[in-house]
Amino acid sequence: QEYTALKMKVKEWSPKLQELVKGKIEDDAKVYFVPATLRPETMYGQTSCFVGPKINYGLFKLKEKEYVVVTKRAAWNMAFQGYFFDNAHFPKSQDELPLVFEAPGSAFVGTLVNAPLSLHTEGIRVxxxxxxxxxxxxxxxxxxxxxxxxDYATLLDLAKKPEYYGIQKEWAELEIFPLIETPTYGNLTAPTLVKELKINSPKDVNQLAKAKELAYMEGFYKGTMLVGELKGEPVSTAKDKIRKSLYDSGDAFPFADPMGKVVSRSG
Ligand code: ZZB
Known part of the structure; x- marks a missing residue:
């Protein structure tokens, strides 16, 4: 699978992370959360950055004063793709990756990051x-x-039980802007499908897999951009142009995942 890896710069750490990073990285270092996406044309509508609360993430040194937060298996992949500073000392195993520390996703929750292209320019939360x-x-x-x-099903659930998830309700309630017009589902494809397929929770995995496929197909083959520089253009041609402009601006890079499991999010 070839993904677009987006660079989301940390603006403010969660309290737990503030303690963890103290003294371990330079004060003026840049740290990026790096989500992998197949839909660069939807980056205008980013409202948060998701991590698995029980998954372990590492802070890896990419180059001088530049770090990324990803899983170790992703960092290992990045090393093979030449993204680490020091190819002279190519890691012989995952243990030799330039890891600063590891923490579960839950520790990062609440961190404020900048999301390239997002209409929420003030930043979005992990x-x-x-x-x-x-x-x-x-x-x-x-x-x-x-x-x-x-994403829509998860955000509804987060907004229903913010205390349970240890978040502030408003972090899950950022405005959802229409990005893509489609003939079948209107301009808010995911909310429409979640309603039509009567999806009540992120645990409705079968229905969500069906909704995801319908959303992918409709968006790609019949969608038209409603926002951004390519407003009015079909998604099928806009997609590659938006991906390229993210690469050119340095806000994203190509990321291959040859061993990635092609499974639903519930994996
Ligand atoms: C933004 C986005 C916007 C995405 C959209 C999808 C959609 P797939 O389709 O299953 O092969 N994703 C990426 N990594 C993971 C992960 N480790 N666990 C769970 N989900 C993950 O995977 C590609 C999509 O699944 C990615 O593209 C990402 O979400 C998510 F409007 O990024 B996407 C109809 C889908 N729409």
Whole structure:
């Protein structure tokens, strides 16, 4: 699988992470959460960044004063793709990766990150998603509730039980902007499908898998962009142009996951 890996710069750490990073990285270092996406054209609608609360994430040193937060298996993949500073000392095993520390996703929840292209320019929060798979992509997922049924279902659940999830309710209630017009599901494909297929929770995995397929097909073959520089253009041609412009601006890079499990989020 070839993904677009997006660089979401940390603006403010969660309290737990503030303690964990103290003294371990330079004060002026840049740290990025790196979600892997197949839908770069939906980046305008990002409202949060999901991590699996029980999955372990590492803070890896990418180059001088630059770090990324991903799973170890993703960092290992990145090493093979030449993204680490020091190819002269190519890691012989995962243990030789330039790891600063590891922590479960739950420790990162609440961190404020900048999401490239998102209409929420003030930043978005790192939130927990139980159905993130550690065996796919980078283990970090960017949330686009307008066009991803999984994301919409998860955000509804988070907003219903904020105390249980240890988050502030408003973090899960950022405005959902229409990004893509479709003939069958209107301009909010994911909310429409979640309603039509009577999906009540992120645990309705079969219905969510069906909704995801319908959303992918409808969006790609029949969708038209409603926002951004390619407003009015079909998604099928806009997709590659938006991906390329993210690469050109340095806000994203190509990320291959040859061993990635092609499974639903519940994996
Ligand atoms: C933003 C986005 C916007 C996505 C959308 C989808 C949609 P797939 O389809 O299962 O092969 N994803 C990436 N990594 C993981 C992971 N480790 N665990 C769970 N989910 C993950 O995987 C590709 C999509 O699944 C990615 O694209 C990402 O969510 C998520 F409007 O990024 B996407 C109809 C889908 N719409």
């Amino acid at each position: 939130l927990p998603m139980e159905t993130v798979s550690a065996a796919k992509g980078t283990g970090v997922v960017t949330s686009v509730p307008s066009d991803s049924p999984d």
